[in-house]
Amino acid sequence: xxxxxxxxxxxxxxxxxxxxxxxxxxxxxxxxxxxxxxxxxxxxxxxxxxxxxxxxxxxxxxxxxxxxxxxxxxxxxxxxxxxxxxxxxxxxxxxxxxxxxxxxxxxxxxxxxxxxxxxxxxxxxxxxxxxxxxxxxxxxxxxxxxxxxxxxxxxxxxxxxxxxxxxxxxxxxxxxxxxxxxxxxxxxxxxxxxxxxxxxxxxxxxxxxxxxxxxxxxxxxxxxxxxxxxxxxxxxxxxxxxxxxxxxxxxxxxxxxxxxxxxxxxxxxxxxxxxxxxxxxxxxxxxxxxxxxxxxxxxxxxxxxxxxxxxxxxxxxxxxxxxxxxxxxxxxxxxxxxxxxxxxxxxxxxxxxxxxxxxxxxxxxxxxxxxxxxxxxxxxxxxxxxxxxxxxxxxxxxxxxxxxxxxxxxxxxxxxxxxxxxxxxxxxxxxxxxxxxxxxxxxxxxxxxxxxxxxxxxxxxxxxxxxxxxxxxxxxxxxxxxxxxxxxxxxxxxxxxxxxxxxxxxxxxxxxxxxxxxxxxxxxxxxxxxxxxxxxxxxxxxxxxxxxxxxxxxxxxxxxxxxxxxxxxxxxxxxxxxxxxxxxxxxxxxxxxxxxxxxxxxxxxxxxxxxxxxxxxxxxxxxxxxxxxxxxxxxxxxxxxxxxxxxxxxxxxxxxxxxxxxxxxxxxxxxxxxxxxxx
Amino acid sequence: xxxxxxxxxxxxxxxxxxxxxxxxxxxxxxxxxxxxxxxxxxxxxxxxxxxxxxxxxxxxxxxxxxxxxxxxxxxxxxxxxxxxxxxxxxxxxxxxxxxxxxxxxxxxxxxxxxxxxxxxxxxxxxxxxxxxxxxxxxxxxxxxxxxxxxxxxxxxxxxxxxxxxxxxxxxxxxxxxxxxxxxxxxxxxxxxxxxxxxxxxxxxxxxxxxxxxxxxxxxxxxxxxxxxxxxxxxxxxxxxxxxxxxxxxxxxxxxxxxxxxxxxxxxxxxxxxxxxxxxxxxxxxxxxxxxxxxxxx
Numbered sequence: 015x016x017x018x019x020x021x022x023x024x025x026x027x028x029x030x031x032x033x034x035x036x037x038x039x040x041x042x043x044x045x046x047x048x049x050x051x052x053x054x055x056x057x058x059x060x061x062x063x064x065x066x067x068x069x070x071x072x073x074x075x076x077x078x079x080x081x082x083x084x085x086x087x088x089x090x091x092x093x094x095x096x097x098x099x100x101x102x103x104x105x106x107x108x109x110x111x112x113x114x115x116x117x118x119x120x121x122x123x124x125x126x127x128x129x130x131x132x133x134x135x136x137x138x139x140x141x142x143x144x145x146x147x148x149x150x151x152x153x154x155x156x157x158x159x160x161x162x163x164x165x166x167x168x169x170x171x172x173x174x175x176x177x178x179x180x181x182x183x184x185x186x187x188x189x190x191x192x193x194x195x196x197x198x199x200x201x202x203x204x205x206x207x208x209x210x211x212x213x214x215x216x217x218x219x220x221x222x223x224x225x226x227x228x229x230x231x232x233x234x235x236x237x238x239x240x241x242x243x244x245x246x247x248x249x250x251x252x253x254x255x256x257x258x259x260x261x262x263x264x265x266x267x268x269x270x271x272x273x274x275x276x277x278x279x280x281x282x283x284x285x286x287x288x289x290x291x292x293x294x295x296x297x298x299x300x301x302x303x304x305x306x307x308x309x310x311x312x313x314x315x316x317x318x319x320x321x322x323x324x325x326x327x328x329x330x331x332x333x334x335x336x337x338x339x340x341x342x343x344x345x346x347x348x349x350x351x352x353x354x355x356x357x358x359x360x361x362x363x364x365x366x367x368x369x370x371x372x373x374x375x376x377x378x379x380x381x382x383x384x385x386x387x388x389x390x391x392x393x394x395x396x397x398x399x400x401x402x403x404x405x406x407x408x409x410x411x412x413x414x415x416x417x418x419x420x421x422x423x424x425x426x427x428x429x430x431x432x433x434x435x436x437x438x439x440x441x442x443x444x445x446x447x448x449x450x451x452x453x454x455x456x457x458x459x460x461x462x463x464x465x466x467x468x469x470x471x472x473x474x475x476x477x478x479x480x481x482x483x484x485x486x487x488x489x490x491x492x493x494x495x496x497x498x499x500x501x502x503x504x505x506x507x508x509x510x511x512x513x514x515x516x517x518x519x520x521x522x523x524x525x526x527x528x529x530x531x532x533x534x535x536x537x538x539x540x541x542x543x544x545x546x547x548x549x550x551x552x553x554x555x556x557x558x559x560x561x562x563x564x565x566x567x568x569x570x571x572x573x574x575x576x577x578x579x580x581x582x583x584x585x586x587x588x589x590x591x592x593x594x595x596x597x598x599x600x601x602x603x604x605x606x607x608x609x610x611x612x613x614x615x616x617x618x619x620x621x622x623x624x625x626x627x628x629x630x631x632x633x634x635x636x637x638x639x640x641x642x643x644x645x646x647x648x649x650x651x652x653x654x655x656x657x658x659x660x661x662x663x664x665x666x667x668x669x670x671x672x673x674x675x676x677x678x679x680x681x682x683x684x685x686x687x688x689x690x691x692x693x
Numbered sequence: 694x695x696x697x698x699x700x701x702x703x704x705x706x707x708x709x710x711x712x713x714x715x716x717x718x719x720x721x722x723x724x725x726x727x728x729x730x731x732x733x734x735x736x737x738x739x740x741x742x743x744x745x746x747x748x749x750x751x752x753x754x755x756x757x758x759x760x761x762x763x764x765x766x767x768x769x770x771x772x773x774x775x776x777x778x779x780x781x782x783x784x785x786x787x788x789x790x791x792x793x794x795x796x797x798x799x800x801x802x803x804x805x806x807x808x809x810x811x812x813x814x815x816x817x818x819x820x821x822x823x824x825x826x827x828x829x830x831x832x833x834x835x836x837x838x839x840x841x842x843x844x845x846x847x848x849x850x851x852x853x854x855x856x857x858x859x860x861x862x863x864x865x866x867x868x869x870x871x872x873x874x875x876x877x878x879x880x881x882x883x884x885x886x887x888x889x890x891x892x893x894x895x896x897x898x899x900x901x902x903x904x905x906x907x908x909x910x911x912x913x914x915x916x917x918x919x920x921x922x923x924x925x926x927x928x929x930x931x932x933x934x935x936x937x938x939x940x941x942x943x944x945x946x947x948x949x950x951x952x953x954x955x956x957x958x959x960x961x962x963x964x965x966x967x968x969x970x971x972x973x974x975x976x977x978x979x980x981x982x983x984x985x986x987x988x989x990x
Contacts, residue, residue: 056923
């Protein structure tokens with residue numbers, strides 16, 4: 015395989031080819047039939063010929079120049095058929111799997127000629143494909159967040175090359191394990207797990223499969239993987255001195271003191287060996303609103319906070335402009351996106367058999383500004399409409415007054431006089447109410463009890479509310495807690511143990527407390543609306559990772575929604591279940607918009623935000639001779655795979671040049687023959 | 694004149710022009726008979742040469758009586774003798790002369806006839822020989838206008854095909870003809886052994902020698918193409934050539950060098966050399982070129 019020549023013809027082909035030069039010889043000497051011509055004297059002619067014969071070897075060569083040219087053409091063709099080449103040490107074996115990393119870091123443009131690492135890796139693979147013999151087969155797997163079989167085992171080199179061209183860079187992170195299990199599935203197809211003792215055995219004699227991994231090694235080793243028949247070769251792509259500046263975070267939040275004001279926080283990492291200065295520009299919906307200049311020491315991470323003011327909703331874009339002299343070889347992480355959601359009125363479902371005090375407290379002008387309250391009777395809980403609406407998360411807060419649902423809805427809840435059906439609440443609760451508890455303490459600092467004075471409130475009876483783990487007691491009495499909050503998934507449940515109004519066993523309306531007559535009651539109601547119905551903004555502003563599925567809760571009953579991708583294309587998606595949208599095509603970085611018709615329902619941002627991918631320098635292993643940088647090995651299972659230089663495996667072949675040369679000689683021969691040109 | 698008209702060698706117009714010419718030699722030779730040319734010998738002509746004292750035995754008729762009367766001395770008056778001139782025409786009649794249109798031999802014969810005619814009418818001794826002829830074939834010495842027809846007959850009988858080297862022919866010629874005089878060699882000089890040896894015989898023979906090299910147009914500017922096997926008509930020698938522009942250029946160079954060497958050789962040895970081709974009319978050659986060279990006047 016690593017010889018200078020590679021035979022491409024069988025013995026019969028060579029016999030046929032070997033007969034050509036003698037044939038040319040024969041034809042050449044038979045060819046020239048000179049016309050006899052009688053002349054007075056050959057005296058002068060002989061002298062002429064003698065003159066021309068002075069350099070006799072050269073003259074002889076010149077005389078049979080055409081013969082030599084023809085032999086040269088055949089010689090070149092034969093040499094081309096031998097496919098001479100050198101450095102051809104690679105490709106021993108019969109089956110090959112090429113694993114090509116196309117994660118975000120492979121877009122680094124530090125390869126020769128400003129090309130990306132992926133381009134370089136593809137070139138290496140193309141060269142390896144060129145060396146495949148007809149009895150060799152190969153397959154191509156690309157991997158980033160998810161592995162993808164680009165081409166299954168084939169010996170069709172054209173197909174392999176076409177498939178190779180289809181590999182596009184992605185913004186995903188590197189995960190080799192998935193690709194390895196895929197390769198393992200193809201390489202060790204007949205491995206069978208014995209059911210009795212759980213041991214694996216192979217049913218057929220297995221063939222070695224060469225596994226070529228083209229990556230920049232921006233991942234940790236793969237643990238718990240057995241290579242089996244796979245013979246790994248790690249060919250690192252990239253350089254040690256690639257510099258990169260990256261935005262590793264972009265967050266928005268409301269000012270703690272003044273919630274209507276937004277703040278943006280940008281985190282920048284300098285992943286190079288030099289001090290870098292850069293300018294961070296912040297755009298809101300395409301308009302430059304702020305910029306900051308930063309100086310980052312080598313390997314450092316710094317943050318910048320921008321006060322945005324009351325900007326309403328929009329998309330936020332942070333752009334990094336690194337100084338030109340150091341260079342930034344990965345462009346993907348120089349831009350980050352975030353979505354600003356406007357504060358919108360909360361939607362509250364109020365389920366009550368009748369509670370005049372609470373109803374009037376929720377219908378004040380101020381309460382209306384905070385939330386839209388919809389009132390329903392308890393039998394609404396049994397309808398399908400309730401099921402659908404609650405599943406679609408139409409409501410931020412559901413208030414259960416003197417009633418309780420069968421299961422907890424996906425929303426914040428306030429239970430009044432009842433305990434939630436949740437087992438966590440139920441098992442710690444004492445089901446029997448206690449009589450005349452005296453309030454002794456309440457959490458004044460908690461937003462729910464902000465500006466609420468309870469010292470003058472009297473109660474007749476109440477349930478005790480022991481919150482589950484993670485919960486907090488807000489009002490304590492002499493007999494136990496009567497108001498508590500506890501988180502549940504991304505929601506919060508508040509339980510008020512005492513009814514405000516109730517009904518006795520005879521069905522008559524009773525008053526349980528004097529609280530509605532106190533000033534603190536409307537305040538408490540406003541706090542409820544503000545805290546439980548208005549706090550739904552946080553989860554929306556989070557950033558999503560590329561190539562990871564995004565699950566959105568969308569307050570819509572539509573069965574199909576449209577999603578506009580960052581590049582402007584739109585796709586239509588069915589809703590998985592009411593109010594839930596699963597979206598998988600998050601391979602682009604930027605802001606995605608969910609639309610129903612023309613109405614924007616939701617926006618979400620996809621950002622790289624991965625320090626491991628942004629750090630594009632190759633892992634260095636320093637060993638042996640000083641100053642010699644070597645790419646660190648990767649460990650797969652218990653095997654450490656040493657990095658090999660991809661350049662050594664390139665076989666440079668001459669046959670194209672030789673054929674071109676033969677063609678040129680042919681043209682020259684034709685010209686000499688037709689024009690009778692002699693040198 | 695009537696005999697000359699019958700031959701196609703000499704046209705009447707040519708004869709008319711030739712009538713006025715005579716063969717000239719820069720050397721003075723001794724003739725054999727009384728002729729029209731001055732001789733080294735003193736003798737009886739009208740042209741005064743010298744005086745000398747009378748010695749006993751001198752012809753009394755030569756005494757200058759006037760001087761005797763004035764000086765009282767016997768002085769003999771000497772006159773220049775006028776004798777004839779040997780004029781030899783040596784024609785190369787080898788096979789190679791049979792080429793060209795007209796053939797080189799034809800041309801040589803025409804030229805020989807013209808020159809011989811000039812010699813005959815001036816009462817020179819004219820002898821026409823071909824290279825390589827046997828002694829038996831040797832023609833007579835011609836003299837006087839009356840011999841013109843015999844001369845034409847003799848020249849007309851010359852056919853190409855004699856195989857003799859140039860040197861051999863010239864040597865035999867020199868041995869056979871001891872008389873000094875004017876020799877005109879008409880040949881193509883294409884001898885494989887070279888012409889130098891042949892011409893050296895003339896030098897040693899002390900003749901006034903004219904070498905007229907006749908080449909055909911085909912030899913001067915060969916019109917050949919392709920891959921050829923050139924066959925020598927004399928010795929069947931073969932030369933294989935593939936004609937190309939550089940080859941023809943080289944031929945031209947070689948020919949020029951060959952002609953140049955012949956001219957150089959002749960000039961160095963006091964011989965006259967003239968190159969002509971078979972397309973040049975004989976009249977023009979004789980009346981213009983040979984006249985300029987001083988062979989005829």
